[in-house]
Amino acid sequence: MIPLSWYLIFAALLFCVGLYGVLARRNAIGIMMGVELMLNAVNINLLAFWSYLYADRLNGLVFVAIVFVAAAAEAAVGLALIISAYRRRNTVIAEELTMLKG
Amino acid sequence: MLADWLYIGIFLIISLFLPSVALIVAGILGPKKPNPVKNSTYECGVETFGESLTQFKVQYYLYALVFLVFDVEAIFLYPWAVAYQVQTVFYVVEAIIFVLILLFALWYAWRKGALEWV
Amino acid sequence: MSGTQFIFLVTAGVTLAAAVMTVSARKMMHAALWLVLALTGVAVLFALLRSSFFAVVQVLVYIGAIAILIIFSVMLTRRVVQEQRPRVNRLWWVAALLALMLFTGLVATLASWNGLYPTGQAVAGHPEDIGALGLALVDPAGFVIPFEVASLLLLAALVGAVFIALERKGGMQ
Numbered sequence: 570m571i572p573l574s575w576y577l578i579f580a581a582l583l584f585c586v587g588l589y590g591v592l593a594r595r596n597a598i599g600i601m602m603g604v605e606l607m608l609n610a611v612n613i614n615l616l617a618f619w620s621y622l623y624a625d626r627l628n629g630l631v632f633v634a635i636v637f638v639a640a641a642a643e644a645a646v647g648l649a650l651i652i653s654a655y656r657r658r659n660t661v662i663a664e665e666l667t668m669l670k671g
Numbered sequence: 672m673l674a675d676w677l678y679i680g681i682f683l684i685i686s687l688f689l690p691s692v693a694l695i696v697a698g699i700l701g702p703k704k705p706n707p708v709k710n711s712t713y714e715c716g717v718e719t720f721g722e723s724l725t726q727f728k729v730q731y732y733l734y735a736l737v738f739l740v741f742d743v744e745a746i747f748l749y750p751w752a753v754a755y756q757v758q759t760v761f762y763v764v765e766a767i768i769f770v771l772i773l774l775f776a777l778w779y780a781w782r783k784g785a786l787e788w789v
Numbered sequence: 790m791s792g793t794q795f796i797f798l799v800t801a802g803v804t805l806a807a808a809v810m811t812v813s814a815r816k817m818m819h820a821a822l823w824l825v826l827a828l829t830g831v832a833v834l835f836a837l838l839r840s841s842f843f844a845v846v847q848v849l850v851y852i853g854a855i856a857i858l859i860i861f862s863v864m865l866t867r868r869v870v871q872e873q874r875p876r877v878n879r880l881w882w883v884a885a886l887l888a889l890m891l892f893t894g895l896v897a898t899l900a901s902w903n904g905l906y907p908t909g910q911a912v913a914g915h916p917e918d919i920g921a922l923g924l925a926l927v928d929p930a931g932f933v934i935p936f937e938v939a940s941l942l943l944l945a946a947l948v949g950a951v952f953i954a955l956e957r958k959g960g961m962q
Contacts, residue, residue: 589884606811637850645736731861779948
């Protein structure tokens with residue numbers, strides 16, 4: 570049997586890789602990919618806790634389904650924003666999108 | 672239940688193994704006599720021009736977007752459909768409200784012309 | 790080491806390697822394809838966690854829809870000169886340091902948590918019950934509000950994304 574700690578440490582590693590991607594990437598779509606990795610790490614954590622500690626309850630499964638919906642909504646709106654910004658400014662580099670900078 | 676997934680895993684490994692072996696063996700055994708004409712990109716015999724990765728139209732994105740929303744809908748409606756036999760009318764009405772809200776989304780995309788291929 | 794542990798370690802290694810390639814690949818298209826591999830690895834882990842339903846949903850939603858959306862966006866926002874420029878910003882080492890610190894903090898928290906090695910029957914438990922999940926989703930005593938709110942969230946996301954992504958008629962170009 571796989572110990573619960575393996576899943577948690579794997580999810581922590583995946584989350585940190587995603588965090589690095591979000592903070593370090595210059596391309597806005599690369600930042601979105603980092604966010605997707607982080608959300609996946611969260612889902613692994615949720616399902617691991619459900620499977621090892623609360624397998625008789627449904628809260629964990631509903632939570633995972635809601636995270637899927639949130640991830641889909643975030644990807645849809647975020648990528649639409651990137652496409653819109655690209656159309657106006659002809660760039661997807663996050664540092665060059667400085668319209669809000671005073 | 673994990674044993675069921677084991678079969679999928681075995682199929683996955685075999686389906687990765689066979690084509691990669693075919694490609695590797697062909698790469699080792701095949702004679703290599705390259706020349707510029709042979710290495711050029713083949714496209715119906717016509718000379719190629721431009722980049723292979725051209726810019727796409729936004730319609731591709733909008734279609735994928737509508738698909739994504741109704742794909743996520745399946746997460747919720749599939750468990751509901753599994754439990755259909757033990758449900759009352761009230762439960763069915765709730766699911767119909769769920770679908771109607773998403774049909775409104777489809778109607779909006781339709782009205783805005785997101786589904787038109789220009 | 791048992792068979793499932795071996796499968797877990799191989800899957801985790803492949804997934805992490807794919808995740809690292811996702812955040813470090815020079816070409817965005819390659820990064821998107823590495824992301825697909827990482828998402829597949831996560832789907833295998835869902836199956837190992839005895840949740841067949843979410844393993845399938847992971848393939849269906851993440852790989853089938855979200856990854857496609859990301860690939861389409863990469864194709865839409867392509868620029869020829871882009872690949873020659875640095876792919877990370879100049880403070881990337883701060884980002885790496887922060888990620889490393891977060892990982893250290895998480896592992897330290899886990900090590901001091903005494904619920905890490907659960908005992909009892911839950912470990913040997915059963916696969917998820919899809920019928921019960923479906924019933925709970927529409928049960929007023931269960932999760933009917935999250936169920937309807939999820940639908941509203943999807944509606945808002947679609948309306949917003951269509952509004953933002955669609956070109957104004959006779960506008961920008």
